[in-house]
Amino acid sequence: MTEETPKKLVELKDLQLYFNKGKSNEVRAIDHVSFDIYEGEVFGLVGESGSGKTTIGRTILKLYEPTDGTITFDGKDVTKLKGKQLSEFRKNSQMIFQDPQASLNGRMKVRDIIAEGIDVNHLAKSNDERNNRVQELLDLVGLNKDHSSRYPHEFSGGQRQRIGIARALAVDPKFIIADEPISALDVSIQAQVVNLMKELQKKHSLTYLFIAHDLSMVKYISDRIGVMHWGKLLEIGTADAVYNHPLHPYTKSLLSAIPVPDPEVESNRQHIDYDSSIETDGKERTMLEVNPGHFVLATEEEAAAYKLEQQ
Amino acid sequence: MSNPILKVENLHVNFNTYAGTVKAIRDVSFDLNEGETLAIVGESGSGKSVTTKTLMGLNAKNASIPDNSRLLFKDKNLLALTEEEWQHVRGNEIAMIFQDPMTSLDPTMKIGHQIAEPLVKHRGISEKEALARALELMKGVGIPDAEEHINDYPHQWSGGMRQRAVIAIALAADPEILIADEPTTALDVTIQAQILNLMKKLQKESNSSIIFITHDLGVVAGMADRVAVMYAGKIVEYGTVDEIFFNPQHPYTWGLLNSMPTTDTEEGSLQAIPGTPPDLLEPPLGDAFAPRNVYALAIDSREEPPFFKVSDTHYAATWLLDERAPKVTPPKQILTRWAHWQELQGQEA
Numbered sequence: 001m002t003e004e005t006p007k008k009l010v011e012l013k014d015l016q017l018y019f020n021k022g023k024s025n026e027v028r029a030i031d032h033v034s035f036d037i038y039e040g041e042v043f044g045l046v047g048e049s050g051s052g053k054t055t056i057g058r059t060i061l062k063l064y065e066p067t068d069g070t071i072t073f074d075g076k077d078v079t080k081l082k083g084k085q086l087s088e089f090r091k092n093s094q095m096i097f098q099d100p101q102a103s104l105n106g107r108m109k110v111r112d113i114i115a116e117g118i119d120v121n122h123l124a125k126s127n128d129e130r131n132n133r134v135q136e137l138l139d140l141v142g143l144n145k146d147h148s149s150r151y152p153h154e155f156s157g158g159q160r161q162r163i164g165i166a167r168a169l170a171v172d173p174k175f176i177i178a179d180e181p182i183s184a185l186d187v188s189i190q191a192q193v194v195n196l197m198k199e200l201q202k203k204h205s206l207t208y209l210f211i212a213h214d215l216s217m218v219k220y221i222s223d224r225i226g227v228m229h230w231g232k233l234l235e236i237g238t239a240d241a242v243y244n245h246p247l248h249p250y251t252k253s254l255l256s257a258i259p260v261p262d263p264e265v266e267s268n269r270q271h272i273d274y275d276s277s278i279e280t281d282g283k284e285r286t287m288l289e290v291n292p293g294h295f296v297l298a299t300e301e302e303a304a305a306y307k308l309e310q311q
Numbered sequence: 312m313s314n315p316i317l318k319v320e321n322l323h324v325n326f327n328t329y330a331g332t333v334k335a336i337r338d339v340s341f342d343l344n345e346g347e348t349l350a351i352v353g354e355s356g357s358g359k360s361v362t363t364k365t366l367m368g369l370n371a372k373n374a375s376i377p378d379n380s381r382l383l384f385k386d387k388n389l390l391a392l393t394e395e396e397w398q399h400v401r402g403n404e405i406a407m408i409f410q411d412p413m414t415s416l417d418p419t420m421k422i423g424h425q426i427a428e429p430l431v432k433h434r435g436i437s438e439k440e441a442l443a444r445a446l447e448l449m450k451g452v453g454i455p456d457a458e459e460h461i462n463d464y465p466h467q468w469s470g471g472m473r474q475r476a477v478i479a480i481a482l483a484a485d486p487e488i489l490i491a492d493e494p495t496t497a498l499d500v501t502i503q504a505q506i507l508n509l510m511k512k513l514q515k516e517s518n519s520s521i522i523f524i525t526h527d528l529g530v531v532a533g534m535a536d537r538v539a540v541m542y543a544g545k546i547v548e549y550g551t552v553d554e555i556f557f558n559p560q561h562p563y564t565w566g567l568l569n570s571m572p573t574t575d576t577e578e579g580s581l582q583a584i585p586g587t588p589p590d591l592l593e594p595p596l597g598d599a600f601a602p603r604n605v606y607a608l609a610i611d612s613r614e615e616p617p618f619f620k621v622s623d624t625h626y627a628a629t630w631l632l633d634e635r636a637p638k639v640t641p642p643k644q645i646l647t648r649w650a651h652w653q654e655l656q657g658q659e660a
Binding site for chain 1: 503
């Protein structure tokens with residue numbers, strides 16, 4: 001990220017999504033979450049399963065209706081989009097899914113999977129143009145042109161995820177949500193896909209929301225990171241700030257749990273336990289800026305204490 | 312400690328399928344010493360899970376194992392056992408912790424009974440005694456208020472608690488060998504840390520031997536005494552955990568270490584291993600890793616490399632270690648690891 005004030009592409013303001021609202025089994029999947037994603041950055045969202053990170057991604061793409069709060073994409077309120085503007089939004093924001101096996105239609109040829117978005121949005125004037133575009137995309141993600149007439153089952157996991165990426169890119173989106181895009185892949189293939197995503201991001205100046213539970217991978221790919229727990233966003237900052245100078249006790253606990261591929265470090269690693277009473281004591285907490293660009297959900301006193309700790 | 316409790320010799324496992332014979336394990340030999348943790352790492356299809364299933368006698372019906380393969384456990388060849396004899400070993404002398412606690416527990420059976428089951432089966436004690444022991448085991452694996460939860464069903468528990476139950480079942484009959492197949496892969500990192508600590512603690516108490524299957528090198532670094540790296544149905548390198556992490560010799564081990572980012576990995580320095588693993592229907596001639604290996608030599612595509620000795624405990628199957636091979640410079644990150652190894656050696660001397 002550069003110093004000149006970058007443009008906000010996605011803005012979440014006080015977003016809430018409650019399932020079974022008002023009933024005894026109410027679940028606050030997203031609980032007053034606000035953050036911005038700037039144009040051209042990779043924003044990483046980390047947290048345990050059930051923290052609400054996937055729900056946020058889906059809500060941004062209008063797959064869930066938020067209970068309250070606003071989502072703004074490119075200056076427009078997403079929840080109010082209709083007709084042409086809605087289809088424009090759907091074209092501009094794409095998703096890469098976790099399981100490339102389940103998210104590709106097994107009965108469609110790769111060519112038609114990739115071109116589906118092109119067809120829906122009438123982006124190709126002729127069949128030739130459509131095929132050329134598919135070949136360009138296959139080339140871009142490192143597959144051969146003769147792969148286009150095959151079916152998904154003929155590919156390995158890593159190759160399938162490349163098809164998923166090509167499909168997302170087919171409509172020239174501005175914004176891509178990648179929800180655990182590598183967790184179904186083998187270690188040696190994960191790095192291939194992450195490097196590809198990073199390269200494409202630079203080439204096409206894309207903006208990513210990268211959702212994952214693999215904290216090392218998120219750190220590697222992201223410019224800024226948000227940490228979620230129990231539907232709340234607890235901390236937000238640059239990847240370096242969050243990983244090297246975590247503020248919230250939950251972030252500290254989470255980071256201390258990451259196994260490091262170094263036997264010496266591992267023999268000394270102490271997992272810090274997390275006392276979750278800090279989230280349930282009923283005190284009013286807001287996002288406070290402790291260091292420039294580094295926010296934490298805290299009371300004024302806690303924020304002051306965190307700041308002191310950092311010095 | 313160097314007393315092998317289990318010796319695997321020349322293990323081959325083939326699967327007969329409609330498409331042909333899949334050579335899933337191609338000549339694997341290793342020892343497991345008493346009280347140690349041996350980690351087997353590799354990607355899917357490398358044969359690490361088939362190895363452990365073979366050790367449990369749990370292979371699918373279409374598996375065939377040639378006669379010269381031997382699994383020696385306390386001087387008896389497990390491969391010669393009948394199914395009835397296997398049932399005395401399985402869950403009793405050798406027990407397994409499975410990856411997914413959702414699918415490895417019986418959803419219709421109370422957890423207490425599931426933990427008591429191996430005791431009733433193998434120790435022949437009464438249900439009541441077994442349940443009392445199950446309660447102790449539940450406490451041992453850190454289940455809070457165990458008395459209240461002994462009659463719970465698996466769906467009432469969280470993933471981490473379920474995995475504790477799976478561990479309690481595996482430990483019930485006090486096995487000599489514990490096989491853990493990706494025991495924490497389905498869990499969140501914070502829960503993973505708890506489970507790994509628990510396993511370490513329990514191993515210290517019982518002095519059992521653990522075979523730990525995983526693809527996460529971070530977990531390996533924390534758990535293992537020794538490491539075997541598998542690729543395409545073979546062990547390509549094995550050594551102590553320090554030797555594998557700080558003095559790796561096989562290009563595949565280099566690739567694995569470089570393709571996993573740590574939180575210190577700088578931008579642009581993540582190096583992927585190109586290509587994909589080979590199809591074991593027709594394993595390639597020579598070194599199976601050669602097509603993905605930028606350091607491959609001409610001989611790699613013709614002849615399989617034997618194990619070259621690096622130290623008494625460290626062996627690697629790569630022609631790069633042959634004295635006729637040209638000297639290659641490994642990737643920068645590996646050189647950093649090597650430099651650290653030199654320091655460590657210096658400290659010891």
